[in-house]
Amino acid sequence: MRLLLVLCFIIFFKYGAGQFQVPDALVEVFQPRGFRVSIPDQEGIKLFAFHGKINEEMNGREAGTFSRDITKAKNGRWTFDDPNTELKVGDVLYYWTYVDYFDGRHRRGYPNDDQEFVVEERLEKDTPRRKITTPAPEEVTDSSGCKSSVTRSSEQATCSGKLIFHDDFNSFDNNLWSPENKFAGSPDYEFVLYTSRRENLEVNDGHLKIRPVLSEDLFGKGFVYREKDLGANCTGVPGSQDCSQRANIYLILPPVASAQISTKNKFSFKFGKIEIRAKLPKGDWIYPELYLNPLNEPYGPDYASGQIRIAFLPGNEHLNKNLQGGCILGSSQAGRNYGMKTIKTDTGTWGDDFHVFTLIWKPDQITVSVDDRVYGNIYAPPRGFVSQFRNLELGDVERWRSGTPFAPFDKEMYATLGVGVGGHTFEDRSDGRKPWRNNDAKGQKKFYKARSHWRSTWTDASGLDVDYIKIWAL
CATH class of the missing domain: 2.60.40.2140 (Beta-1,3-glucan-recognition protein, N-terminal domain)
Incomplete structure (x- = not known):
């Protein structure tokens, strides 16, 4: 041995x-x-x-x-x-x-x-292992050569290997994407106001570019201490803090403006292969949002219905050698980390150049890779993810029992591209590098007051640059 x-x-x-x-x-x-x-x-x-x-x-x-x-x-x-x-x-x-x-x-x-x-x-001892048995459609090849696929788009069948979504960003296609105009909120509580302003969101030269900027640079000095109502343009829940916020003694408005677009209510799918060629942002407390989010939140709000991350990279210099991908099962640190896989680069950082990020989503497995290098496979335990609710510190996940053992990742999802800053995405640290703590009501204000430290790390490379996105049926 x-x-x-x-x-x-x-x-x-x-x-x-x-x-x-x-x-x-x-x-x-x-x-x-x-x-x-x-x-x-x-x-x-x-x-x-x-x-x-x-x-x-x-x-x-x-x-x-x-x-x-x-x-x-x-x-x-x-x-x-x-x-x-x-x-x-x-x-x-x-x-x-x-x-x-x-x-x-x-x-x-x-x-x-x-x-x-x-x-x-x-x-x-004789308890039978629960096996993932999501039924795939009978494999049939019709006269046109179409072989049936387990992939569903808008609950419709499709052909195996078919390209079902593609955008080269030669222009902004309103038939595919909707930009968000709202204040960020649960479950990540990022320190961001999402806008569709040109300073944050732009498509040119065949690339989608999303840039975070100081909100006071857009809305004037002292903006964080005022009130902002997004009115009829708000894409969040009307009458909620998604659309209107007012600063008070300890709660300020978001110190950062950024952008996020999605295919919600325009394109969604269940199971497939997604590929994104992109250059990820660099800079303290900035991160890319290359996500698949649940279409109808069938198992509950926030992360109760899960989230799949195609690629995730904290922009901080001491963190951006570790690229992650996989799935999120809850807002606790255990729920955030359980289904995430990591690959480390020995030269430079993952944000130095363009890379091709690929995720394959099957009825019983999620595989993540970068530049054709597989670095992680996620499987559900034989009795399903629901069997891990204590270890993952999850709340009420009883609805998962109504799905397959791969629940909550067995329902349609839509694509999201964006840039977030701060919030609960970053784990609390004891080394003094992080200027706020999660669940602290004054966290956003403490982040803002530390801007002389983190803002100096933001450069022209602090935006997300997407060349293309493609999705195929399995």
Whole structure:
């Protein structure tokens, strides 16, 4: 085993972990004793290893109390099974996993470090695993050569491989996109007023450009301490803070104006492949909004109905080497992080140049890649995402039980492109770099007062530049 671990480390450090990400493990604890740890099988996996301890943290990649190599998948999963150990509610399983993966040319090793699982319930051993069985339409090829697809657009069937949405941004197409005119709000509470002004939103030379600017540069000095009513042009909920806000002692108006456009009520789809070529913004507390959002919020408002992120990158210099993509399951940090995958660049930052960001959304899997490099796969646990509501600190997600195990990502979504600034998107820090704290009523004001620090990092590269967006049926 020691020789195997040494070889694994050599392979891992030689080749890196950019092209494959170890699937998150499913941990099942049984009564009166026994537990099981498994990952879904997928093409290319040649070996799965599990190393763990109970109620004692692992010392790096040590072998642990439990240490085993699994050389064969069974029933669609690579599974470590211990039938004798008794775990109690409240026990913590600390572990790391490892996968040998063959990409067609090289066999490489990939670890998934520093994992832990808190026992909250014990299952009956014979409890059947709930399998994702979203029915796909019968595969039929008609006389025109159209092969049916699981993809749906406006609940209509389409042909497999068909390009169902495409914009090269040679002009702003009002038949495809609607710009937002509203104050930002839940669940991210970004420090932004979204406008359709030319200073924020522009299409020229075949590119969509969205730029954040200080709101006082657009509306005059002292704007943040006044009142603003967007009137009939507001795209938010009439009569709400989406459309009208007034500053008070501690609450100010958004210090930043930006833009966001979407295909809501013009184009939506369920399952497909989406590709965006774009240059992401750089600058403190700026981030791109390349999202798929739920069309009708069938499982509830905010993140109760989920969000899929095609690409996400905080613009801060100390953060923008880490590109993320995946899905959001809730507004808590656990819900925000559970379905997100990360790839790090060793040279420059992800905002230095254009990249092609791709997301494949299937009935049982989400895959994210950049420039044809896959860096993450997200699967639902066999009993569905709803089974993780305690670990994810989610609220009422009982509506998810009415969907497939992949709920809430089993309903139609629409595309969103924009630029956000600040808000709850950034996790609170203890190093003093972040000038506000989430859930602080004075957070937006504290951000504004620190503008001499963050504004100096904003340059001509602080906008989002989109070359094209394409969506295909699976």
